[in-house]
Amino acid sequence: MYYSIGDFMKKVKFRYFLIAIIIGVSIGKYIFNQYNSKDLLKVNNEKKTIYLLQYGVYSSEEGMRESTNNLTNYFYYIDNNKYHVIIGITSNKDLKDKILNACKIDNVYLKKIEINNNEFLQILDQYDSLINQTSDLEVILNAEKQVLSKYEEVITVE
Secondary structure, eight states: OHHHHHHHHHHHHHHHHHHHHHHHHHHHHHHHHHHTOHHHHHHHTOOEEEEEEEEEEESSHHHHHHHHTTOSSOEEEEETTEEEEEEEEESOGGGHHHHHHHHTOOOOEEEEEEEOOHHHHHHHHHHHHHHHHOOOHHHHHHHHHHHHHHHHHHTTTO
16 A cells, blocks of 8 residues: 555656646747747847948059058948948948048048948947047047947958
8 A cells, every 4th residue: 555655646746747847848938939029030130220431432452552541440342343441430420520520531421321230230339429428539530440340340241
């Protein structure tokens, strides 16, 4: 009789254990499906407008190098066999004049593009906030140098 009660208790414990596992898996699957919903993915993939301060477009690398030897912060990319020189990036086009003043450049073309790289957008927002709050030209130049570097690292590699 002792063994049959012990066996009965083992069966009861096993049933409770099995029920707990089934409930846990069900709740986990439900939570995972809620987290992985399409609405959440839409929010993360939304594109945001940023502005590239384009210094110029050149047909040859030599021409580009000659024109940019007085610049300290810039990068270039090649599109349709043309060299596009970028001296700044911002998500707030009102900061254009402040950045140009720090770079000691009179005029550039404001190239509007859409991106969805959240890592870069967060960094850009932080630096735009810094540029907006300061009038120190050296701080603005350093901020843009960091933004350009991060853009080259994160975006042009994609």
